[in-house]
Amino acid sequence: MGSDIQASAKLSKTSWVAYAVLVGLLTAFPLIDRNTYHLSVGIIIGIYCIINLGLNLLLGNTGQISLGQAAFFGIGAYTAANLTGRINWASWGLEGWSFLLGTAGGMAMAAILGFFLGFLAVRLRGHYLAMATLGFQIIISVVMLEWYALTGGPGGFQVSPVAALGPLKFNNEMRYFYLTWAIVVLSLWATRNLCMSRIGRALYAIKEYEQLAEVCGVSPTKFKLQIFTFAAVLASLAGSLYAHHVISIGPSSFAVEISLMLLVMVVVGGLGTVWGTLIGTIVLYSLPEFIRYMAELEYFSPEVRRALADNNYHLLIFGLVLAIFVLFFPRGLVGLFSGRRG
């Protein structure tokens, strides 16, 4: 445990370098690679990074599991899409700000439901919480499929106006890439500061020994509620970005499989580390893309290519990777790189 704290102190000295490298790479990427598909993959990775930063705060820093983060992702996406598309913002003189207001609306909605889920977390622990959050995920999935008026049912929902902040329009992949990753870096900075602050130490105390933390005046109830709400709000923010990026949203993008995928990304990256979250998300999201790329190579026979394209090999690999990391490398990829194993 001592080494943990030392390690995080060491990391904080190098973190300015890490931020600078990250921002440099992110600025350079769209300038060097102008392929819109690659940029689009980069945007989706950024969006998942935002959700995972919140999820890791829950799972890694507070020890609270959530198998329902994709539900908040969906709540953010559908709420923002409904608010931007259905309300006549122009009549209020706010046509440039619909994206911002829709996103804020989605975040408020997610905050309310996240608070409700946090309320469950206060009363339930371990397995019960995992099942309750999974149940929440299924309920929201059913609502997305059935509530045609708001979600368009299985066919999905068309998100109408392009994302804009006042006069600034994010109407091409490159601009949207910068917008998304600016939000990722901001979220990263915010969650990292949160982890290093009094709140971060309180969360660590709750995770390690809840009763002791309570005796020392750290209220688990208060902090669990705050973190569940915060994680839900981040997922909702990501949902709004997703909705305005892919334009047509459907229930399958927010299904239980996505919740599980997010969980795998966070565990494989490394629990309780913000940089691990980034690495895990990038590596695991690249996997299905890599399989898709292989399916297009002339090198393989048509049968192999068809098999690669038709099957969900990546989900099977996600399951295997999750099992291997939990059993053998509980510190995740970050733990592997820093040479320390669980």
Place this chain on the structure above:
Amino acid sequence: MFLTLLVQLTIGGMSIGCIYALVALGFHIIYKGTGAINFAQGEQVMLSGFIALTFGVILALPLPLVFLLTLISGIVCGWIYERVAIRKILNAGHLSVILVSVAVAIILENGGALIWGKEEQPFPGFSGETALKILGAGINPQSFWVIGLTLIVVVALHLFFTRTNLGTSIQAAASNPTAARLVGISPEKVVNRCFIIASALAACAGITGAPITLVGGPLGTLLALKGFAAAVVGGLKSSLGVVLGGLLLGLLEFYVAFYISQGYRDAISFSVLIFALLFRPQGLFARGD
């Protein structure tokens, strides 16, 4: 007319409820032996369905042999699962057990889809497909197989836990692990046997339920969740409670689907789960602790 409807909905609800009860019993036994929840319980049912499909439809073996082979495969799978994945991390905390069983669930679901296909597949009923006429209601004859098997399983489990050496040692290890170890009961063995029994239950549910639930598709996750909902509603610590919980959930689903909405059926089941967790976490049929 009303009576016909009543019979139709009640027997339909009871047969699906019995499948939930079998899954819930799997949760109950592993919880009793290890204090853990096996998230892969539903996927194990699905896997047994696929195995039964292979022996029964593809190889066209006679039914009793198919049942026996599926049961044996289930037992072997349970043994492997415990030895390879669970034993190493059982003491590492609840989060690790949750993550590993979620991983196994993902592997079984997607591995199964890869081998046997993504679509739901039909499985022939044990005694044909012709509906039985009872008071004007058409009843799937498989319902009686499921209900009968569940009764046998409940009685057999009760006898096992009260009359056999292994059963009583599992009870002992569950109520006081230290004392059980002192009298020579190996905790590893108890955990292993619990996983084997739960897998055997999954095999029973997988093959007997297959003609009703179909095989494959999204079955695994939904069964795991509904089985768990049944177990929680009934009381995870009581074997009779989880069976009653399963029946209650099955009946609720059939009546909700008929009188309220087919589409929202699952949402209503899981709302029951969340409210049960919030207001009566020890279960309807168990005493509080």
